[in-house]
Amino acid sequence: QQQVKQSPQSLIVQKGGISIINCAYENTAFDYFPWYQQFPGKGPALLIAIRPDVSEKKEGRFTISFNKSAKQFSLHIMDSQPGDSATYFCAASISGNTPLVFGKGTRLSVIA
């Protein structure tokens, strides 16, 4: 059973456009939802994270939207740039006490 479902698998966006990646989870005990960004040849790096007491968190061009009732959260990248081209992973865990469960990843390509 896949605990965190991520879509789409791949995404192509024009420079300056909005990139949207969605994740859905099953376990209602999850209370920590980070997004990781991975460039080729590198390990994933924490991009932004949210807890379910807020519905949105914004850091620069990156925003997480969280819908607790629907058990869904999404990453929005505003004004997408070619340098944002990477693989993005959503994840979830129960506070800091359980390992992160990752989605399968989304490969984002931002074209000029």
Added chain:
Amino acid sequence: DADVTQTPRNRITKTGKRIMLECSQTKGHDRMYWYRQDPGLGLRLIYYSFDVKDINKGEISDGYSVSRQAQAKFSLSLESAIPNQTALYFCATRDIYGYTFGSGTRLTVV
């Protein structure tokens, strides 16, 4: 120096061989993890450790073993490597801000 260092970066080994992947960290974190990354499958947890005396199996631990030699060192072993263990392996540590991953070991079993 990197916070989380994995060695080797690349390795090709033969079926049936024993191989060890090493991970060391300078962050002073107690919690360490081994994940495996396969195209289209994301990151899957192999083993994790909350301190030197605490080792736990993850989702896909069969065929793997680990050793936490010290707070800073967490090694992953493949006792008898098989081709479907060909993958990218990541070690990570964790604090309240999230995971810090190493740069990975690309393992090919032929």
